[in-house]
Amino acid sequence: MSIIGDLLIGDRQLRGEQGEIRAIEAATGKPLEPVFGGASRAQMEEACRLAALAFNPYRHQSPEARALFLETIAENILELGEALIERCMAETGLPRGRLEGERGRTVGQLRLFATVVRDGNYLDLRVDPALPERKPLPRVDLRLRNIPLGPVVVFGASNFPLAFSVAGGDTASALAAGCPVIVKAHSAHPGTSALVGQAVQQAVAACDMPEGVFSLLFAQDREIAQALVADRRMKAVGFTGSRGGGIALMRTAAARPEPIPVYAEMSSINPVLLLPGALAERGAAIGRAFVGALTLGAGQFCTNPGLILAEEGPGLDGFLQAAAESLAAAAAATMLTPGIHQAYCTGVAKLARHAEVTTIGLGLEGATNQGQAGLFSTTAMAFLAHPELQEEVFGAAGLVVRAGSAKELQAKLKPQIKKTQPYSKLIAHRGIWVEPSLLAEIEYRTKSAEGKVRHPFYKGLREDL
């Protein structure tokens, strides 16, 4: 199947009339053929019109017909064969093995949802029969089931060009539920999107589905994306991507006369807790393994461990030293797009020059569009005081937050121990008394009948007060 660069609106292939989108070869930064036309407002509205028209006929298709449709999409994607993998590798810089695995997942998701539709449990059917004799009032026959919401807008992700994109999980689940889908393709991989989109379009025709059940739009500017979410005919949004982008769509969806749900999977910094016992026992081994997780897929997985929380101590020192050594040999990896690479470089540079941040180690420098891995550290106090340190850096960068230990606290308290209570108002409590020059925050679950705190948690010194 060749890549034409047209919008797919219902059963047509139409040249986009507003702006151009170029695919970029991730490894070289060079443009790939063909040029994609961006959707105009009128073209977007035509897709919405067709989706709204398709909703009633599509939702009333039998479960078996919808299941076959999903399975036909899966077959058609597999039939794209090598052409899909090669185009996707070129556009994303992701390796063959990863993309073949992702294709398997994508096809598996479509088939899984086919079994879900046939099974019917997802309808959550409840039938409460009439109770005409019930007191004080009779009960009428009550029936409840899940129904499809209506046409759904899906925004594909940059980092999962197949499994979270044109025919990914959002599209598969919406189609399974009985909702037509309009996909706004991610500009990071328009050719991949076009190929998968044609596979879906052909399945629509082959299965005799109403044409508006699927459209694929390319768009150069965000206005079209916002207008899609604002369109009164659209009833839900599926989104995978950045927090900024997702929140912007949520605001639009919430401001509509009829607000609609936005199912958004947004950036995560994935906090990882390194427990003292594990660090003491195998800190160095965890440090080496950690670098593998940090750099996997150029750090562009949504499970990338961007935030590491640990207590100060020799175990953590061992972890950091081993991680720094592994990092020093870690190759730079091609990132998804020049834009994503640029954002990564900016984020890393911000961390590196932050007054409260220390650089633990860096990976090897890379060529065009390749991200150099990096590991940084800061203190718990600084992390809490500087919200900018809590922002995701999308790519192979991690921040270790070092928490002060109980020993550190003891060392501060010991010189202040008094034999008698140093307070002007005596407290009826047996304990160790210290000069009240430090303020500590203690949380507790409850108090015992004798007024003792139960399950206390030491939350830290409050040097701010």
Next chain:
Amino acid sequence: MSIIGDLLIGDRQLRGEQGEIRAIEAATGKPLEPVFGGASRAQMEEACRLAALAFNPYRHQSPEARALFLETIAENILELGEALIERCMAETGLPRGRLEGERGRTVGQLRLFATVVRDGNYLDLRVDPALPERKPLPRVDLRLRNIPLGPVVVFGASNFPLAFSVAGGDTASALAAGCPVIVKAHSAHPGTSALVGQAVQQAVAACDMPEGVFSLLFAQDREIAQALVADRRMKAVGFTGSRGGGIALMRTAAARPEPIPVYAEMSSINPVLLLPGALAERGAAIGRAFVGALTLGAGQFCTNPGLILAEEGPGLDGFLQAAAESLAAAAAATMLTPGIHQAYCTGVAKLARHAEVTTIGLGLEGATNQGQAGLFSTTAMAFLAHPELQEEVFGAAGLVVRAGSAKELQAKLKPQIKKTQPYSKLIAHRGIWVEPSLLAEIEYRTKSAEGKVRHPFYKGLREDL
């Protein structure tokens, strides 16, 4: 238990420092004692602070402890006895039987959620054990369960002073899940709210729960309500009430740096479909029964049938005539508050003088604060063209939307039948040909292999085109 008129903040009773709220006797419009103090911003924030402090200790209480807490609240509400029912009757104008039933429901809900907590199924626990041999990657041990969101703000409803109010379904489910609750009492029944609030506060103490698990605020102005929803420590909102009020809170919740869910049950006009067969068979009987449903509880039930959709014809005429006759004998009923009564009168007057609306019948006129029932009708065309006719009129008012019948369409089409196709471009289709002077909208589910439409729906004449 006496009604003091104080805020309940954690385990304290505090005089509200901002403005005053007066309870009004629904039947007379006269103020009731005592005067309630409204919460200041600082008092509201103290409730938030305590709720946030209580969250961790409360969520870690055992299921059994949380279940006992819910059951103690139920017991304490029952122990309020006659004082609760009498105060509630005075404040709402609702009859004793209705309120005793609602109290039973409220207590039943609390006990139901106690069984849900003990049962534990609501946690939806999933344990996927590790698969270290899995290809291409091993699977780690994965565990999933529902967790409480955090402190919840609950807004009580005017029309269910017990079951959807201070200790109603929202509060019971939030407490069951492990979430502290701050209730903003509805000003339509502050005394009822105070009594139930004290019952909850005493249960908190008796069950040794952290004090911040429950607070009850009165507030004169909407700023406090909005500030509660905007407070970063609050993590969800339960609301029952008007569409305007609910949407305003949703907007605030969506605009937060961390958006939170608003579980809102808002006004409904409850469309009722009268099918032609039922109308032909027993139109008059349905008309009489309908008036009973329309006027039940002064039309203030959320299931009030405010919109009736039916096809023109003698069956509908019979329904309307019987309904008008029943209405003429229907007594006016005391409404919940003077404000709600005033809004009802305004809504009914708007309908009565609307150019596209006919008055079918009116109930008996009432005394102070009593709503006169009313039934109105309009055409389907007018209903679609005038969005203001689609707004709820909270109270015993209904609007019948009369749809043109198939016979009406036939009568318009018959004079236009042609023996031959009147089109310049001939269509390869056998059928009855008419002069193309009317535009009809037909929707169909799909097309057959021969190109014939399947499952067509006649949607109406498009006189606008």
